[in-house]
Amino acid sequence: MLDRLFALSPTLHQAYRLREQLTHIFDTASTKNEAERQLQHWQDHVHASGLNCFDTFLSTLDRFWNEITNYFLDFQTSGFVEGLNNKLKLLKRRCYGIFNLSHLFQRVFLDLEGYHIFTGCSP
Numbered sequence: 001m002l003d004r005l006f007a008l009s010p011t012l013h014q015a016y017r018l019r020e021q022l023t024h025i026f027d028t029a030s031t032k033n034e035a036e037r038q039l040q041h042w043q044d045h046v047h048a049s050g051l052n053c054f055d056t057f058l059s060t061l062d063r064f065w066n067e068i069t070n071y072f073l074d075f076q077t078s079g080f081v082e083g084l085n086n087k088l089k090l091l092k093r094r095c096y097g098i099f100n101l102s103h104l105f106q107r108v109f110l111d112l113e114g115y116h117i118f119t120g121c122s123p
Contacts (some may be wrong), residue, residue, distance in 0.1 A: 021040055025042060
């Protein structure tokens, strides 16, 4: 399916390959120095490609280079916290109009633990 799309848009194919290369770096680089070298090489490829779809990301990468490459020290992400924040924001929208704080916390507890309690398995 993607082959047909890429045949119609070689630029999209090029952007897709660059994105795959970036993902590969985060999946395989074993040290911070190796990751920095590979990321710099990847940035050079992006600049040489002439694509501008990565411009915002490249700016962010340059601005937070040290913070982003620190991931390769312990391979820890903030994914859990981001997911929890997203779940709480959604719950807050769903519970609009609940003025009793106790009921709100009951809903939070049920959304976070209810599947496990009532079904014996995780969501």
